[in-house]
Amino acid sequence: MIALSVFDGPGGKELLDALILAAWLIVAGYALVAFIAYHQHNKRRAAEAQVRLAAAAFEASIQGMMMTDAAGAILQVNAAFERLTGYARAQALGRHAGFLTSTRHDPGFFQRVFAAAEERGYWEGEMWNSRANGDLFPAFMTLSAVRGARGRTVNYAMSFVDISERKQAEQRIRHLAYHDLLTDLPNRALMGERVGAAIERARRDGRKVALLFVDLDRFKNVNDSLGHVVGDELLRHCAARLLATLRTADLVGRQGGDEFAVLLADLADIEDAARIAAKLVESVRRPFVVGSRELRLTCSIGVAVYPENGANFDTLLQNSDSAMYAAKEAGRDCFRFHSLEMTRRATWRLELENDLRRAVPANQLWLAYHPQIDLKSGKLAGCEALVRWRHPARGAMNPAEFIPVAEDSGIIVSLGEWVLREACRDRARWAAAGLAGVRVGVNVSSVQFRDPAYVGSVERALADARLPAALLELEVTESVIMGGFEHVVATLEALGRLGIHLSVDDFGTGYSSLSYLKRFPVDKLKIDRSFVIELPGDSESCAIASAIIGLAHGLGMRVIAEGVENERQVAFLRDAGCEEGQGYFYSAPLAAAEFEARYLAPALAQR
Structure with missing residues (x-):
């Protein structure tokens, strides 16, 4: 009691309040320290979890992966690296990443790769690597620079995939x-x-x-x-x-x-x-x-x-x-x-050319439509318009005889415009009668495609027939799309903006550059009949057809096969992922009236 008397005198209450406050501060301080320690512990556990997750993803990736230091010495590799290269982890750690490159590259190649990654932050491209057994394989590699807090490179992350199968295809x-x-x-x-x-x-x-x-x-x-x-x-x-x-x-x-x-x-x-x-x-x-x-x-x-x-x-x-x-x-x-x-053959061609100029105004030309079938449902997916000629003296002319003459003479421009306008009119009539969702395909020659007025003629044909552009598909050959890159891209893009579908006809028979093909706004590839005829008995034909289908799908395109003649071909193509087929297994080319009787009447009956 005597000790407490100090609080009874002057200023005693203030002293007591100060002591109580000090006690609370001490308790609060301990609590704050404990809270900070607990928070730091949780952050460390979260960081450790992220590290474990990243390590698991690194190890589980199907791509070969490496981590190196700033000098390119390997610090870590994953299981896919061991599988793709044949090198065990212990054989790779500590070595410079360039030890994988083959003799197909000059000695300074990998230094240039690292220099590019250092400058831009990354490098990606194809290279030839070597396996532990000495075999070479093409790889697509990505090299990324990992920057530290001060912006300096502290590590490099590398990933690669074996592209041997793609290269072979x-x-x-x-x-x-x-x-x-x-x-x-x-x-x-x-x-x-x-x-x-x-x-x-x-x-x-x-x-x-x-x-x-x-x-x-x-x-x-x-x-x-x-x-x-x-x-x-x-x-x-x-x-x-x-x-x-x-x-x-x-x-x-x-x-x-x-x-x-x-x-x-x-x-x-x-x-x-x-x-x-x-x-x-x-x-x-x-x-x-x-x-x-x-x-x-x-x-x-x-x-x-x-x-x-x-x-x-x-x-x-x-x-x-x-x-x-x-x-x-x-x-x-x-x-x-x-x-x-x-001069005999030249005279014959000249006569044929003159007769062909008179064929359109004389109503000697007509269109046949070759059905295109969805391989899964068996339903009509589209049709291809094919020009036919009833020559007054020679009778039915083979298109292989008069189409080359038309292209050489320039008649193909007017002939092609007639085909386009007739096909648009027929398709518009079918649409009005209730046939929906079926596109009509029209072939485009290289002469037409080079014509600066071609896009305008297509637009007029659609407008005159009142046909939605989505119901028209233009088919161009590889030789057409490779005939001048800038002009081709501009024309294809202009047609695409109209809403027209575009396809590459007879794919694999020309000389497409794959690097160009991926830049064209093309919707569909057509597998040439020469690749279909021996399916599925010929292993090379199977490999080629599968490669084309895989290439098309990789570029976001659909695939149609022409020349389909039997059920076995249909089964192989369908299982390989080909969406559509065209050929005599389904139907011969049909005159417009025959096409309407076969496909339009049933469509109306189901409405």
């Missing part, structure tokens, strides 16, 4: 672009390049070049009597026979059907070409053994020589073709050189 597609599928001989595109190069060398060295056009006589009889399987095998035998007869420096290519082209380079005189042509005629004359059959053929060969008969591939090919017809007129089983007197 691309290589196969590139090969197909320059080679005939049936015989694996160079196609017209590659022959054109090789002939052009041979002409340049001959011009420099004062030599000659000969182009031989080889046509198998009456080959159609083989297909008609023994079937296309035997015919195709005979074509392979012919290709091998021609190759075996030629010199090492010569080149033989297939132009299509039963036609071959032979390049004879570095000739001293035309007698050399005559001797080789005679050997080719004799070699084809010898019997062929196909299966259990012994078959006999002859051939007609036309010869055109640089510089006498032309200074470029197209001219030499045209003149050798004319000479080949002269050989046929001489009784076949022989060869002939080109001469200025060979």
